[in-house]
Amino acid sequence: MTRLSAAFAKGRPALVTFVTGGDPTPADTAAILDALVEGGADVIELGMPFTDPMADGPAIQLANLRALGAGTKTADILAIAAAFRARHPEVPLVLMGYANPMTIRGADWFAAECAKAGVDGVICVDIPPEEDAELGPALRAAGVSLIRLATPTTDAARLPAVLEGSSGFLYYVSVAGITGMQQAAQASIEEAVARLKASSTIPVAVGFGVRTPDQAAAIARVADGVVVGSALVDLVAKHGQAAAGPVRELTAALSQAVHQSRQTLQEQTA
Amino acid sequence: MNDHAPNSFRNQPDERGHFGPFGGRYVAETLMPLILDLEREYTAAKADPAFKAEFDDLLEHYVGRPSPLYFAPRLTEELRKSAPAGNGAQIWFKRDELNHTGAHKINNCIGQILLAIRMGKTRIIAETGAGQHGVATATVCARFGLPCVVYMGATDVARQAPNVFRMKLLGAEVVPVTAGAATLKDAMNEALRDWVANVHDTFYIIGTAAGPHPYPELVRDFQSVIGREARAQMLARTGRLPDLLVAAIGGGSNAIGLFHPFLDDPSVKMLGVEAAGHGLDKEHAASLAGGRPGILHGNKTYLLQDEDGQITEGHSISAGLDYPGIGPEHAWLKEIGRVDYTSATDQEALEGFQLLCRTEGIIPALEPSHAIAAVAKVAPTLPEDAIILVNLCGRGDKDIFSVAEHLGVKL
Numbered sequence: 001m002t003r004l005s006a007a008f009a010k011g012r013p014a015l016v017t018f019v020t021g022g023d024p025t026p027a028d029t030a031a032i033l034d035a036l037v038e039g040g041a042d043v044i045e046l047g048m049p050f051t052d053p054m055a056d057g058p059a060i061q062l063a064n065l066r067a068l069g070a071g072t073k074t075a076d077i078l079a080i081a082a083a084f085r086a087r088h089p090e091v092p093l094v095l096m097g098y099a100n101p102m103t104i105r106g107a108d109w110f111a112a113e114c115a116k117a118g119v120d121g122v123i124c125v126d127i128p129p130e131e132d133a134e135l136g137p138a139l140r141a142a143g144v145s146l147i148r149l150a151t152p153t154t155d156a157a158r159l160p161a162v163l164e165g166s167s168g169f170l171y172y173v174s175v176a177g178i179t180g181m182q183q184a185a186q187a188s189i190e191e192a193v194a195r196l197k198a199s200s201t202i203p204v205a206v207g208f209g210v211r212t213p214d215q216a217a218a219i220a221r222v223a224d225g226v227v228v229g230s231a232l233v234d235l236v237a238k239h240g241q242a243a244a245g246p247v248r249e250l251t252a253a254l255s256q257a258v259h260q261s262r263q264t265l266q267e268q269t270a
Numbered sequence: 271m272n273d274h275a276p277n278s279f280r281n282q283p284d285e286r287g288h289f290g291p292f293g294g295r296y297v298a299e300t301l302m303p304l305i306l307d308l309e310r311e312y313t314a315a316k317a318d319p320a321f322k323a324e325f326d327d328l329l330e331h332y333v334g335r336p337s338p339l340y341f342a343p344r345l346t347e348e349l350r351k352s353a354p355a356g357n358g359a360q361i362w363f364k365r366d367e368l369n370h371t372g373a374h375k376i377n378n379c380i381g382q383i384l385l386a387i388r389m390g391k392t393r394i395i396a397e398t399g400a401g402q403h404g405v406a407t408a409t410v411c412a413r414f415g416l417p418c419v420v421y422m423g424a425t426d427v428a429r430q431a432p433n434v435f436r437m438k439l440l441g442a443e444v445v446p447v448t449a450g451a452a453t454l455k456d457a458m459n460e461a462l463r464d465w466v467a468n469v470h471d472t473f474y475i476i477g478t479a480a481g482p483h484p485y486p487e488l489v490r491d492f493q494s495v496i497g498r499e500a501r502a503q504m505l506a507r508t509g510r511l512p513d514l515l516v517a518a519i520g521g522g523s524n525a526i527g528l529f530h531p532f533l534d535d536p537s538v539k540m541l542g543v544e545a546a547g548h549g550l551d552k553e554h555a556a557s558l559a560g561g562r563p564g565i566l567h568g569n570k571t572y573l574l575q576d577e578d579g580q581i582t583e584g585h586s587i588s589a590g591l592d593y594p595g596i597g598p599e600h601a602w603l604k605e606i607g608r609v610d611y612t613s614a615t616d617q618e619a620l621e622g623f624q625l626l627c628r629t630e631g632i633i634p635a636l637e638p639s640h641a642i643a644a645v646a647k648v649a650p651t652l653p654e655d656a657i658i659l660v661n662l663c664g665r666g667d668k669d670i671f672s673v674a675e676h677l678g679v680k681l
Binding site: 050051052053054055057061065068073074098099100101102103104125126127128129130131134148149150151152153154155158162173175176177178181 | 286294295296297298299300301302303304449450455456458459462463466467468469470564565566567568573575577578579580581
């Protein structure tokens with residue numbers, strides 16, 4: 001069992017958390033990642049900053065600019081990942097970002113560096129299944145999961161192509177839009193997750209617009225995992241180098257809500 | 271020329287939207303189904319005589335096509351003064367600056383809004399740099415009664431105030447974008463963010479021959495009216511084809527529109543002119559000369575970027591050339607050697623601008639002024655009977671304030 005599959009096999013929904021690497025500086029990221037783990041996150045997504053994050057809303061756009069402004073390089077992100085792996089041998093770590101920084105030195109180089117740093121999976125926003133050759137084969141050969149995104153516009157005809165060659169988990173983007181904006185209606189999430197799980201053998205995690213423990217718990221009742229990003233990134237923006245404490249607190253509240261969501265439901269219905 | 275030249279240079283892209291190793295569809299999953307819809311709809315439209323008839327009718331009666339093909343006698347003579355005896359090519363202009371709205375941009379906007387209507391979309395968005403594409407988009411939206419939102423870098427909003435006012439007069443909402451350097455690439459990011467949140471009803475009219483497939487192909491096809499007309503006009507007027515085509519390149523839509531119909535004419539050489547800004551060793555916007563292949567805004571192409579793949583800001587005196595990338599078909603044409611590419615600095619473009627004003631009584635936009643600057647260098651090296659055809663893709667009314675500023679004149 002891989003670290004990623006183990007994270008979704010704990011008999012309860014998983015909390016997946018995102019922060020941007022190098023925000024506010026590369027030296028501060030380790031403490032923020034540790035706070036996520038201490039707060040109870042099951043999977044860590046580490047954002048690779050990019051100058052042109054066109055799928056992200058204002059919160060993560062600004063995080064990208066802060067990280068790049070602090071001089072964050074790809075080498076820093078890989079070093080942050082390797083150091084995280086040494087401190088937390090069991091916690092799955094996923095790199096999330098855009099195609100150009102991932103492929104500029106060649107996909108084989110990137111995949112090998114990910115494997116060397118102990119990265120479990122990669123989410124690339126702007127490489128759809130149609131362009132899989134750009135990155136997918138290199139990741140699979142290196143034993144790194146390619147985690148694909150499914151969206152409200154991914155219809156039944158496309159879904160098999162999205163699932164083909166992906167592993168780890170399927171990231172369901174619950175709204176057609178950018179990160180950190182409105183949340184999708186609960187009913188639409190339930191319908192979508194049911195549809196995805198009918199076709200998929202890998203876990204389904206739901207994200208985009210999830211900010212509070214209550215929202216996270218509602219989604220956790222129907223999905224295998226819940227992804228929270230912008231709300232945590234907002235705390236880093238607000239508290240800067242002192243962000244670890246507030247990040248730990250919010251993560252603890254989120255993980256408690258997610259981990260106990262079905263238990264609560266069962267108690268309520270009992 | 272490459273030893274392994276293909277049978278035709280005009281059959282790109284392949285079915286997956288690739289021009290050799292360039293192009294493609296590098297977009298978020300949310301957009302992918304829409305991109306596939308657009309491709310299906312464009313394929314159907316191309317085969318539909320009614321679509322072509324409506325496009326042609328609007329180009330003739332609304333845009334004012336065909337645009338004239340003009341021999342420039344005094345510019346030709348002026349450049350012969352510095353040429354060796356027997357040299358100094360004839361210079362001809364394809365006058366797309368006479369189009370409605372003052373540039374070639376409208377050709378593409380007419381085609382794309384017809385596609386939008388065909389697809390049942392009810393809201394139009396666009397990005398703009400200099401404002402020419404924004405004005406052209408706002409124009410066709412007014413003509414067809416569709417709401418229009420134009421994203422424009424805040425820096426460009428400030429330096430292109432007349433075009434901002436034009437767009438507003440035409441009923442468009444102009445949204446200043448403050449992210450990044452607040453120029454064209456940031457406007458394109460913001461337009462993509464709008465699109466991904468409004469895919470159900472919104473059509474994105476991209477202004478240049480770049481972006482995810484099928485945009486580079488369809489923008490090229492709509493702009494190819496320039497080259498088709500010019501080829502027929504030149505044959506009718508001179509009985510032969512030109513020896514050299516010259517066009518300015520930002521994203522490259524006016525250049526590909528002129529070049530594409532001539533690509534399989536082996537005697538016709540082509541020269542694309544990028545913006546060298548303050549110089550290729552300083553700040554510039556010449557992606558082919560100073561960049562390398564990467565992925566941005568839906569396609570793989572030459573980009574200005576650092577060793578980590580972070581995109582760097584382009585600079586040009588011309589807001590319309592101020593983009594750190596280039597259309598993927600140009601990247602391919604460069605790699606296979608069918609088209610040559612060079613560059614002109616801000617200063618050279620300013621000189622080209624004034625040269626055309628004085629010799630021909632035509633005030634060009636700063637974008638084609640880069641092409642004129644290149645012609646001023648090339649024409650004296652060619653024989654007198656050689657023909658150079660330049661795409662005069664825009665008029666300079668929008669630029670007189672910034673030109674005055676650069677020349678130290680207070681208006």
